[in-house]
Amino acid sequence: MRTRMLSALTLGAIIAAACACESSSMPGNPAGTGSAAVTAPISVWGGEQTLINAQTGQVIQLRVGTVGPGAFDSLPDLSAAAIRFVSTTPDPDIVPAGVRQDFNFVAVTPGMVIVRLSRPAEGDFTPSAMIVDTIVVSGTALPHP
Numbered sequence: 001m002r003t004r005m006l007s008a009l010t011l012g013a014i015i016a017a018a019c020a021c022e023s024s025s026m027p028g029n030p031a032g033t034g035s036a037a038v039t040a041p042i043s044v045w046g047g048e049q050t051l052i053n054a055q056t057g058q059v060i061q062l063r064v065g066t067v068g069p070g071a072f073d074s075l076p077d078l079s080a081a082a083i084r085f086v087s088t089t090p091d092p093d094i095v096p097a098g099v100r101q102d103f104n105f106v107a108v109t110p111g112m113v114i115v116r117l118s119r120p121a122e123g124d125f126t127p128s129a130m131i132v133d134t135i136v137v138s139g140t141a142l143p144h145p
Helices: 002-021
Strands: 042-045 051-055 059-065 083-090 100-107 111-119 129-138
Touching (some): 051 059, 059 129, 100 129
Parallel strands (some): 051 129
Antiparallel strands (some): 059 100, 083 100, 111 129
């Protein structure tokens, strides 16, 4: 129960941070109106060669899982600055197969980024693993916080 509450609070903080990044001086948003549309968050299972399209300001959650012991490294390797890494949170749903993790990002500037998530080997029975996903961001760059 507590883990679910923490995950819900974390996701709420991510969404609030993404909304706070929007600026009334962005093109297409008249000064002071605050009328820029916020795009819904994206939540997908990370996998080998997944292609994700996002808009600037959009929250992206990559969910990954393991079979057996071990977890993915908490810091992803990003090839470009089109997205900003926010956090890694454990999935609140406990499954007997292994650990699930959510990697949370915000799209900040147009471009393409390759996200690499790695899991080191654990003993003789759990080999290392690598997930490589591509995120393409379109829209207008967000101002730096």
